[in-house]
Amino acid sequence: MRRKGIQEPPETRPISVLLIDDDETWVRTQRRLLERFQERVDVSTATSFEAAQEALSAELPDCVVCDYQLGDGTGVELLAEVRATEPELPFILVTGEGDEAVASDAIGEQVTDYVRKMELGHQPTGLVRRIEAAVEADRNRRAVARERRHKEALLETVTASSTRSELGETICEQLVESGYGCAWIAVLDNDRGVVPLSTAGETTYLEATIPPGRRPADCTEPTLRALDESEPLVHSLPAIEGTDPESADWQQVAVDHGFGSVAAIPISHNGVYFGVLTVYSRMPRIDDRERALLTEYAETVGYAFQTTAWKRTLLSSATPTVAFTLRGGCHPLVGLAAALPDGSALRTATVIPRNDDEVLYVTTVEGVTEADLSAAVTATAAIISVDYYRTDDVIQCGLVAESPVPETRLVDVGVSLSQTSVDGGHARIAAVLGGETTVKQCVEVLSKQCGEGSVTTLWTTDSSRTPNTEVVDDLTDRQRQVLELAIEAGYFERPRHNNTGELADTLDISRATFTQHLRAAQRKVFAAEIHR
Incomplete structure (x- = not known):
């Protein structure tokens, strides 16, 4: 059995309800009322114990609303069967009269809620509110459990990984396995071009929108913006379609890949930024709970990256x-x-x-x-x-x-x-x-x-390459300055781009002084390189 709609944001997720009663008229009436009072409620029905069993074996709803009397069984018996495999599935029992014995049996089987039909007649929206409350409580509980599993997996990953690349690959794979369409970690190279450290999922989107070496200021794609601004960015995509991905901007390409929202979270620790963790969701919104979890991922990865970097430096x-x-x-x-x-x-x-x-x-x-x-x-x-x-x-x-x-x-x-x-x-x-x-x-x-x-x-x-620090340390400040300027200005190239007089003027010293310091620096560098 599988459950509908677990990955969607709570404010937009539909609520699937299985409504069970052997009274077909009551079932039809309640179905119309439920769907009229709450658009996101999607009701399917069953009018017998056996039909309810078949419906539940095919696909689990978000909530079961079941009458006590089913003709070929009872709602409490069905509840006991459900609890054997789904101990937390919201189950609301409906009875014609307030029978304390029935209520006691239902509570013993861990019923979620218990309501009399008489009460529903006086309060037409009461059943909708009970369903919504039960489903949201269940979804919150599942979200907390899911977060706990994510954090445990994250801790294991950080402990087991020895390199940034290995850690990043595992993190991205975990996020894709949890339901995201694509996940990647972007870093900057020495020329400030964006390069992927790790990727998972629909990577063709990245190939289409972010070619290697692209600079953050060149595009409004959330990853590049987060890299450029060092700030988290969560974005819901507009419902646009039908444009050629080769010529479209990043939003159109994302929609064409089935994405509905994106979150780009900077990876940092103690004020040092390492890159950005970005996920692309197929749902229209990434809610605050998801954002908080992604932020925790990024913070943990930042800590691990800094630890890895310093360890590599020391070793x-x-x-x-x-x-x-x-x-x-x-x-x-x-x-x-x-x-x-x-x-x-x-x-x-x-x-x-x-x-x-x-x-x-x-x-x-x-x-x-x-x-x-x-x-x-x-x-x-x-x-x-x-x-x-x-x-x-x-x-x-x-x-x-x-x-x-x-x-x-x-x-x-x-x-x-x-x-x-x-x-x-x-x-x-x-x-x-x-x-x-x-x-x-x-x-x-x-x-x-x-x-x-x-x-x-x-x-x-x-x-x-480890610099020859002995040579650098042996140069005086002025010798180092003169040598650096000569190299950068192309003095040693052929044809020579500048003479010593022009470079001396740049440093506001005489030509003779410049030449003296340059020759002294050259002698020290050449002598040191011979003995390396």
Whole structure:
């Protein structure tokens, strides 16, 4: 036997009722009344004990309403049979008179409710209310039990999994097995492109709407929005149909796959964001209970991901990388990007303090012309000047900004910078944490400059190669700055894009000083590499 409609949201789920009485006239009358007073009640009938048995063996309703006298049996006898296999199924017994002995027998068989026909005559809607109350109580009980099973399975999964990918696959499979059409965990790569860590269910939807590497700001799909905003998103889909999936937006594709609603919940722990857990339901709404359970899943996965990440860091020579996303206008390059044409992107691999008041961003700019960039610099108060290193396929330049900037704040607490990228109105700083530096410290210093609530963090990939820290440590600050600028500006490429005089001007030092520091840095690097 199987039960109808268990997975649907409570406010929209129909209620199936099996109405049993050997009085065919009463059955027809009550069926009309029930369906008239409550549209979501769907009534089937049986007019004998045997017919009721057949109906129950074919498919269980949400509630049984049964008269005591059935001609070939009694309602109490039927109740006893039902309780042998379905101890919690709502069962309402109806009698012609208030017989205490019948009531006692029914209570002994764990009847859900007991009502006299006389009472129903005075209160036509009374039976509907009793049915609704019994069914909702049963559904709530089942939902709690289902949540408990989910949590037990989740705990077992977290305990048994050794990698993020393994954990994610098991979580997604559990969610699909519980009734969702599709589940996946999305993370960001180092270029801020969306990639799937784990998937289960109707993955053709993901292939049609979210190609690998797509950026969060490029689409309103809930997963991408949740990644971009670091906020949970629950969305019910409109009833649209008939559009070609190849050309439709994500909502049409979702509807074509049979989805009615979607929930995207960020995965985080202690303020560090790892990605987003997204489920697609075939029902028109994901209710508060489901959302709370999904949030607990995401929180538990976040804890496990952070534990896994730190464990991997401790057991290997790789270094942990955390990306800080800054919202608002606290980063000077965000203001510059806003003044550039749509579709432009800025990438900065080197940030060098020129003096106490100025910082140099060695930056690659895509999707703009030199004239566009010069005009944007003029219009951006936080950018003092620009020096061009190359302007062929892409623009490589040095952007001078007023200090302090977020990157220098991070360096002050022991962070090594990897890259700053700007697109979609946000600045994203990828950084390697020092041995004593915590994410909390970084967030605090960034929030002090950018404001509370403007900083989110995302754990990204580990470095694939352990840097030669002995070489880096052996360089002086100025030697490191000169070498980084020379590399980023294409000084060592052929043909050479810049001479030492132009690069020296960028750092506000003499050509001789620049050359001296560069040669010293080169000698140290070459000597160290020979002995590795």
